Amino acid sequence: MPLTFATYNIQFGLGQDGAFDTGRIADAVAAADIICFQEVVQNWPRDDYEDQAASIAERLNLFYVFGSSFNVDGSFRNESGKVVNRRRTFGNMVASRWPITASRTLHLRKKPSPGVFDLQRCAVEAIVDAPSGPIRVYSTHLAHQAPSHRMPQVEALREYIFRAPYEGGPIDGPHPLPPEAAFDWTEGLAFAPAPRSAILAGDFNCRPTSEEYAHLCGEPHPKHGRTRHYDQLVDSWVAAGNGEEGVSTLYTRDADYKIDHVLTTDDLAPKVTKSWAATDEIASDHYPVFVEFDL
Structure with a gap:
């Protein structure tokens, strides 16, 4: 079974031309069956209080889960004194052509x-009920400051991923x-343990030459x-026959970023057939x- 996977840091819908547009974000990855998104926001004034996770999923007509560990107050009282509850969030999302049976x-x-x-x-875990069998998918976005900030995060991710099937x-x-x-x-719900097969995707803020990547x-x-x-884990980019670098996934940087x-x-690594970066897209700074799989 062919499966197309994508990951996309959407920079809260802000494109290289300075315009906010989640519609073109969705269109850029519309061919994919499973997509990990990062820098997805809800209820921010700069985006007209858009729930970007819901908007993107609706445009693509996909199942989705959204998770955020950044959740702050955006509530207010209207003219009549009624409290309007809003939470400003910043997080990650997984969208799928097939149902997502569970998420953390x-x-x-x-x-x-x-x-x-x-x-x-944070990392958002989604168990996707793909026709070829269930797959765990993790959408994550690591700290951008320094390796000392990212290393504890990659250590946690590694533990999460390989512990999950036993939980x-x-x-x-x-x-x-x-x-x-x-x-x-x-209400009739029953779940099997998490499957062994897993994909970890997102903006790691580090290159293949880094200590975090090696970990x-x-x-x-x-x-x-x-x-x-x-x-x-195995880098699907390399499993597809590419060199570890040779491309930038951030438009403000030259090759090898x-x-x-x-x-x-x-x-899953032997089932990778192709991987590429869509460097003609302008909907985000990434x-x-x-990645194409033959499952």
Whole structure:
């Protein structure tokens, strides 16, 4: 089964021309079956209080989950004194052609640096019920300041990803209601444990030459490529036959500034057939990165 995957940091809909437009963000990745988005926002004045996750999913007609560990007050009282509840969020999203049976938002460690701009980061986990079998997908966006900020985050991601299949599903076993109960507390929901197959994608804010990348994908070896441990991932860009760099995924940088990555568990790596960056798109300061799989 062919499957097209994409990851896209959308810079809250702000394009290279200075215009906000989530419609063209969606159109840029409309060919993909599963998409990870980063820098998705809700209820910010600069975007006319748009729920960008809902807007993008509606335009693409896809299932989606959104998660944010940055959630601050945007509420107010209107002229009549009624409280209008709003939360300003900044986070990540997974959209899918197939249902997303379960999801979690995983908070990543933040190291404060006084006077330096930063945001709380997270990874959104989605279990996609693909026709070829369930796949775990993680959309993430790591800190941009320094390796010392990102390393605790990649350590957490690595632990999350390889621990998840052993944690069970969102619900384990039937709820112990008495026989005379008139309802089933779970309303018929039943979940299998998380599948082993997983994709971690997003804006890592680090290049393949970095220590953080090596922690996720293995140390480089001059003859044998990356030497991976059982709990490390494969870069689909390389699995598709590309060199580790040779492209920029940020339009303000020259070649060899690839910071948007799609990493997979080793069972999915042999199924990668192609990967490319859509460097003609102007809807964000990042380019979408695509991967084709033959599942």
